[in-house]
Amino acid sequence: MLVETLAFVLVGLVVGATALLSLPAYFPSGWGLTMGTSLGSALLAGVITHFTLDGGHPAAAIAVSLVASALLTSVLARPDLAAGRQPAHRHRPHRAGSHRRQRHA
Numbered sequence: 001m002l003v004e005t006l007a008f009v010l011v012g013l014v015v016g017a018t019a020l021l022s023l024p025a026y027f028p029s030g031w032g033l034t035m036g037t038s039l040g041s042a043l044l045a046g047v048i049t050h051f052t053l054d055g056g057h058p059a060a061a062i063a064v065s066l067v068a069s070a071l072l073t074s075v076l077a078r079p080d081l082a083a084g085r086q087p088a089h090r091h092r093p094h095r096a097g098s099h100r101r102q103r104h105a
Contacts, residue, residue: 001050001055003058004046004050004055004061005043005046005047007046007062007065008043008045008046008047008061008062008065009039011042011046011062011065012035012040012041012043012069013035013038015038015066015070015073016031016034016035016037016069017035019034019038019074020034020035023077025082026077026078027077027078028078029076029078033076034073034076037072037073037076038072038073039069041071042065042066042068045067045069046061046062046064046065049061049065
C-alpha cells in the first residue's frame, strides 16, 4: 500500500503541474489550490479504488487516480478569464433603461 500511495501522490503532482504549466491563464486561483485539489483527489480516488478492488489491481487504482485527479482539477479551470478571451454571455447586452416598461397615459 505504501508504494501505491507514493504512486497516487506522484500522479496528483504530475496532473497539477501539467495543468499549471500548460494552461496557466486558465487557473487564476493559484498553484496552491490547483496542486492541493489534484493531490487530494488523486489520493482519495486511489485509496478508495484500492480498498474497493481489495488491493488486487494496483494499475487500475493508479489509472482511476489519474482520471479522477484530472477531472477534479479541470473543475477549477476558468477559460472565460484567460487573457485575450471575451466572456461568452448567454443573453444580449442590456441597453440602459430597457428593462423599464413605458406607461402610456
